Amino acid sequence: MLPYLAKRIMLAFPVLLGVSVVVFVMIRLIPGDPAELMAGQAATEEVVRGIRESLGLDRPVIVQYAVFLRNTLRADLGKSLFNGAPVTEELAQRLPRTARLALASIVVAILIGVPAGILSATRHLSWVDSAVMVLALAGVSMPIFWLGLNLILVFAVRLHWLPAIGHETWKHLILPSFTLGAASAAIIARMTRSAMLEVLRQDYVRTARAKGVAEQTVIGRHALRNALIPVVTVVGLQLGTLLSGAVLTESVFAWPGVGRLLVDAVLARDYPIIQGTVLLIATTFVLLNVVVDMAYAVLDPRIRYE
Amino acid sequence: MATDSALPSVPRVVPRTGGVAVWRRLRRNRGALLGMMVLAVFALSGLFASWLAPYDPYRSDLEGSLAPPSGMHWLGTDELGRDILSRIIYGARLSMVIGSISVSIGVVLGVPIGLFAGYFGGRVDLYSQRVIDVLLGFPSIILAIVLVTVLGVGLVNVMIAVGIVSVPTYARLIRGQVLSLKIQEFVEAARALGAGSGRIVFRHIFPNTLAVLIVQTTLQVASAILSAAALGFLGLGVQQPTAEWGAMLSTARQFIQLAPHTLIFPGLAIMLTVMGFNLLGDGLRDALDPRMKL
Numbered sequence: 330m331l332p333y334l335a336k337r338i339m340l341a342f343p344v345l346l347g348v349s350v351v352v353f354v355m356i357r358l359i360p361g362d363p364a365e366l367m368a369g370q371a372a373t374e375e376v377v378r379g380i381r382e383s384l385g386l387d388r389p390v391i392v393q394y395a396v397f398l399r400n401t402l403r404a405d406l407g408k409s410l411f412n413g414a415p416v417t418e419e420l421a422q423r424l425p426r427t428a429r430l431a432l433a434s435i436v437v438a439i440l441i442g443v444p445a446g447i448l449s450a451t452r453h454l455s456w457v458d459s460a461v462m463v464l465a466l467a468g469v470s471m472p473i474f475w476l477g478l479n480l481i482l483v484f485a486v487r488l489h490w491l492p493a494i495g496h497e498t499w500k501h502l503i504l505p506s507f508t509l510g511a512a513s514a515a516i517i518a519r520m521t522r523s524a525m526l527e528v529l530r531q532d533y534v535r536t537a538r539a540k541g542v543a544e545q546t547v548i549g550r551h552a553l554r555n556a557l558i559p560v561v562t563v564v565g566l567q568l569g570t571l572l573s574g575a576v577l578t579e580s581v582f583a584w585p586g587v588g589r590l591l592v593d594a595v596l597a598r599d600y601p602i603i604q605g606t607v608l609l610i611a612t613t614f615v616l617l618n619v620v621v622d623m624a625y626a627v628l629d630p631r632i633r634y635e
Numbered sequence: 636m637a638t639d640s641a642l643p644s645v646p647r648v649v650p651r652t653g654g655v656a657v658w659r660r661l662r663r664n665r666g667a668l669l670g671m672m673v674l675a676v677f678a679l680s681g682l683f684a685s686w687l688a689p690y691d692p693y694r695s696d697l698e699g700s701l702a703p704p705s706g707m708h709w710l711g712t713d714e715l716g717r718d719i720l721s722r723i724i725y726g727a728r729l730s731m732v733i734g735s736i737s738v739s740i741g742v743v744l745g746v747p748i749g750l751f752a753g754y755f756g757g758r759v760d761l762y763s764q765r766v767i768d769v770l771l772g773f774p775s776i777i778l779a780i781v782l783v784t785v786l787g788v789g790l791v792n793v794m795i796a797v798g799i800v801s802v803p804t805y806a807r808l809i810r811g812q813v814l815s816l817k818i819q820e821f822v823e824a825a826r827a828l829g830a831g832s833g834r835i836v837f838r839h840i841f842p843n844t845l846a847v848l849i850v851q852t853t854l855q856v857a858s859a860i861l862s863a864a865a866l867g868f869l870g871l872g873v874q875q876p877t878a879e880w881g882a883m884l885s886t887a888r889q890f891i892q893l894a895p896h897t898l899i900f901p902g903l904a905i906m907l908t909v910m911g912f913n914l915l916g917d918g919l920r921d922a923l924d925p926r927m928k929l
Binding site for chain 2: 343344345347348350351352359466467469470471472473474475478479481482486569570572573574576580581591592596603607610611614615
């Protein structure tokens, strides 16, 4: 177990290094002088020169990368072109909000997806099954931002039940987390259904039924427990997908998280912020995948990498 | 061995699933059939947009702006008084173009990488896999945003960005297929008969990956259309006044209180198209090979 975990963590390092290269190269691929881009249009010649020196733009590219990497590891990602605030400060302020949204969404997705999948499998080929599957198809086919706007239209604009924007109270969390969690709920429902159908066909389920075990116990204790491993896999994978969805959800609900920061920064060409956000999101994504892989190894001892 | 002399007369393996059989199975799948019908409607309206659209999608009429659906404008008008139905019909053309071109970019770049990495292994495989690991280190929409930041916004760049995002998916998928195919007997046989690497890869291995490739591509068009619409919605994709569904929604959100119909229909169009590709993809998977895992 331990060698596997160690290996899995080691494998993440080259990927993270690669991610940093991509982010480093990104700014340099944009037509124009990186120092002027980083300084913004209103900057004086002196400021531009200062940035050019701090980025080491007159030195070889490899040195520039080393400087970039050193600064990044020291949590120095530069300053926003608009309010001059350090990028790391901005990110530190916003990351917990995105995390809160993502966490609430995965809870919503599990609470909807798993029971829906069980219902669908235990009533296989009934109208309940069809209804769940149609909803699941709609869930994966719907643009997430459109779902969000529709929820605002119904629950905020028409019914006045819930606030459309803001992030202060738990009420503000309901619509965004449902929006972000819906697609994952659909995928989890599909996975739970097919895993349950597979397990319900097994001999031990037939045996349990034959000896007269109550149907509830058969479903809950014998079937569900064994069906959960592939479901956990999917839930783990969805955590990464949520990071993508967060960008859109945060834009719809004006949720001041990392995703919205990225979109605003791209629109405003605030390059230090773009660089910092992309780096943070990609790093989180890579680390999340490591954690998810490790969780499987703990849950299912059969999983090992050669 | 005595059988050696018989080897050259062994018929060339043409491992394809019969098209007729696949079609027959596909036709029996109600979901796939529904998907095909929906897609046919959107494809035809895109193709014949200039004949079908009741109005010019770019002609504004400020006096009739934000009008709800009526006999004159079936789906109402937008903030500039443009006919929403006409814009959705032209948007269908755009979405089909975006979907097919960006997926083609993914296939053209990703499939050869997967084929060569899987077949030759060694350093080619090692290096390409590390690059792919890095690309997969970015959530897809983030990678698309990074590319758009570098390339700039607009239709062509959106197709390039969305296409490049799908390259790692194809490379991984095809590589996996090749790894299991290259140890099979028919490849061994081809090599024994003196076929070169190029011939083995393109004539023997590649045709066997087609089933998986077709299914993946169908599903990939769905996600390409969703990604392009998302970029359009964020203001990082196709720009106004182009009749693109995502961009239409981006403007419509400002009028959510005044004119909800501007919001409903473009989103419905995206959802139905994506659903069509998803249904067709699922159906194709079942028809081509029920055991296929994607």
